[in-house]
Amino acid sequence: MKVTSPIGELPFVVRGVSLHDGHVVVEGELGAWRSRIEVGAEDLPMLGRAFRGPLIAAGLGLAGIALLRRR
Amino acid sequence: MPDRPLVAIVGAGITGLACAHALRDVADVTVVDRIPVPGGVHGWEAAETRELARACRAHMRLGETAIRWDGLALLAIGQDGPQRMEAAALVIATGARPLGRAELGIAGGRPAGIVAATVACHLAENGLLVGRRPLIVGGGDWAMRAAGELRAAGAERATLVCPDGLLRERPVDDGVHVRERDRVVSVAGTPRVRTATLASGETLGCDAVVLAHGVAALRNVDGAVWAGDRAVYAQPLADPATVERARAAGAEAAAAVRSLIDQEERP
Incomplete structure (x- = not known):
């Protein structure tokens, strides 16, 4: 790191x-x-905001992969 | 081996590490550096740094600042507070700096905006621009680096005033202007520098003056500024600085330390 x-x-x-x-x-x-x-717990909102974009992108990516596999 | 002499080296750049490496079989060496990684300006990830840091077998005290040398011991301050380490010799391998304003003979008031190239580059790397129209004094490595970094950080244009001419290839950037064989004789402006007058008589507008000319040894360990008191200096002052020159300076300093130790051990 x-x-x-x-x-x-x-x-x-x-x-x-x-x-x-x-x-x-x-x-x-x-x-x-x-x-x-x-x-700590008080940092979670900040972490949530910071990781919102990457988490949404990762979620959409996984959903896309799952859909492709079903076809 | 307890009877081996103790040697302290300030500076964990290539020069300091090369000196430690050259002394590894004759002394117990401690290398102190205020930065918490070895390598100095060469960087901790460089292959030469890794190889020397591993091979020199020195005790590394990184992230500690050497404060004072009294001829017998070095005082350093780190995370655990002040530490005094006795040493038979001290090697100063703290690198070099560009010449200051007084050393360059630049007259005039004391307006804001006159900084060393090392500072200007450091600030630019961290997103702080010393000026939008900087005038850079120098034509060597520091000057070229400052021009590149300031332009990359958003400077509209940069003017290089090169007292010894351009020592590197002419910049390809249209936003960098070059004036060879001229020098800044005075500056003016309040509260910030606004103009610089050259030896040719011309006055140029600017909002910062970046000092990047010449090379002087950086000596900021109190008590070891001048020669004597078992202090040895390993500070190559050539421009450009190269790994080979740094290694050679380190080996040369190690030879001087050996000679110092031999003299003291002689009855």
């Missing part, structure tokens, strides 16, 4: 995923820097 930042593009390596206080915590390394990403 890569992350673009003001100091350039850096590699992000995931070291582990866990649950803490109702949050999904992704721990990893951004280059040599220890990093963590926390995702």
Whole structure:
């Protein structure tokens, strides 16, 4: 995984995923820097908006494939 | 081996890594860099970076900023706070920068909009344009890169003023104008730069001046700005910078470190 930042593009390596206080915590390394990403229920609307387009496209694609297979 | 001398290298670019590689059999080397990946301007994904980082067998302290060298130890600050590391020698391999305004002898007031090419490129890469009609001082790699990046970021036109002539192929972009063998002698404008006067006497309108001429060593470790106190400098100042030159500078610095260590070990 890569992350673009003001100091350039850096590699992000995931070291582990866990649950803490109702949050999904992704721990990893951004280059040599220890990093963590926390995702909670309050982030779901934002994630829903961000992934709406790709999810709709994926849904339509799958529906299309299913229709073609039925024929 | 505990009796091996400790050497600290600031800068994990090709030069610093090549120096660490050349010292791997005679010293315990620690490489410090404020960026959390090795490679410097060459990039962490480059084959040379990966090969040297693996082969140099150095202790990498990436993402830590070297602050001060007192002749005996290097103070660095990272995620875990300040750390002091003793070393028999310090190698400064922190790269180079374009000459500053004072070094270029550009007179006039101090208007906003005069920036180093490295800064202008960095801002352009992140979507911030230093000016729509920038005047770029220089004709080498930094100048060409600045012209390309600023145009790509939306500059209407860019004018290259090349004191030593154009050192690269003439740009094919119609929006990049070139003035060879001329130099900027003064700037004017308030609060932002509006004009630049050239040695030829002509005055050009601009809204930014990008400094991309000449090469100077970047030395920002307090206490190791000047030679002495067991500090060795590995900073090739040739334009264009090449991997071969960087490797050679690293090997040369390693030889200087060996000589320094030999002198100290002699009774």
